[in-house]
Amino acid sequence: MIPRIRSGTGATGSSQARGIRSNPSGASSATSAFFPKEELKTFSQFGTRLIGHPNNKVPGIEMNTGALGHGLAIGVGMALAAKRDGKDYRVFCLMGDGEQAEGSVWEAAMAGPHYKLDNLVAIIDRNRLQISGSTEEVMGLEPLEEKWAAFGWHVVSIDGNDMEQLVRAFEAAPSIPGKPTLVMANTVKGKGVSFAENVAHWHHHVPNDEQLALALAELSAAIESYEQEGLVR
Ligand SMILES: Cc1ncc(C[n+]2csc(CCOP(=O)(O)OP(=O)(O)O)c2C)c(N)n1
Numbered sequence: 599m600i601p602r603i604r605s606g607t608g609a610t611g612s613s614q615a616r617g618i619r620s621n622p623s624g625a626s627s628a629t630s631a632f633f634p635k636e637e638l639k640t641f642s643q644f645g646t647r648l649i650g651h652p653n654n655k656v657p658g659i660e661m662n663t664g665a666l667g668h669g670l671a672i673g674v675g676m677a678l679a680a681k682r683d684g685k686d687y688r689v690f691c692l693m694g695d696g697e698q699a700e701g702s703v704w705e706a707a708m709a710g711p712h713y714k715l716d717n718l719v720a721i722i723d724r725n726r727l728q729i730s731g732s733t734e735e736v737m738g739l740e741p742l743e744e745k746w747a748a749f750g751w752h753v754v755s756i757d758g759n760d761m762e763q764l765v766r767a768f769e770a771a772p773s774i775p776g777k778p779t780l781v782m783a784n785t786v787k788g789k790g791v792s793f794a795e796n797v798a799h800w801h802h803h804v805p806n807d808e809q810l811a812l813a814l815a816e817l818s819a820a821i822e823s824y825e826q827e828g829l830v831r
């Protein structure tokens with residue numbers, strides 16, 4: 599079953615490393631009644647608070663993002679605060695794979711196991727692309743899972759486009775007491791939109807009217823088939 603996903607912080611802490619993901623976070627904030635859905639129409643326009651990166655002027659968003667590499671350090675702080683305050687919430691931090699080129703990610707990667715933050719789950723969107731092309735050409739990351747394991751994380755590798763696998767990985771954490779979990783979510787960028795799949799420049803590109811119509815048709819057809827299979831509630 600595909601569960602509803604809430605963005606922002608609440609009973610479950612969530613830290614977003616990936617600023618460019620402001621589209622879905624804005625949409626889910628609106629549907630979670632943080633602000634009226636109408637406001638989504640102002641996205642990226644002059645004077646809007648939906649500026650293209652999550653920022654703390656948007657209700658439900660506590661941290662600004664945009665500069666890569668800060669999310670995990672914030673997540674470590676939130677998870678450490680939970681431990682110190684005796685709270686039982688968990689913290690989820692979504693990072694990009696291109697983001698792994700930032701040194702600050704690895705400082706936070708050291709701190710997670712050091713403070714035994716088994717209430718922390720970091721996810722890497724391993725789509726093998728970053729803004730200007732292949733991650734392995736821009737800054738080689740492999741062997742990435744081994745690096746995280748060597749830093750003391752419990753590493754779980756899944757198909758990140760499969761919602762069931764994601765939910766299972768999140769529910770299973772923490773598997774090893776004292777160890778934070780790293781979910782390597784192997785994904786296809788632009789999945790489900792034929793012309794955008796695996797194409798780096800869709801990191802940040804505005805579709806024209808035809809592309810928008812095609813994307814909506816393809817995604818609607820996919821949602822319909824999920825509904826028929828009983829996979830969406
Ligand atoms: C500190 C910092 N350096 C560089 C950039 C420019 N930049 C924006 S997105 C990006 C690539 C991110 O790649 P990835 O995290 O894999 O995101 P994807 O393209 O897969 O969505 C870069 C280098 C930035 N935002 N912050």
Ligand SMILES: [Mg+2]
Binds near residue numbers: 694695696723724
């Ligand atoms: Mg990427």
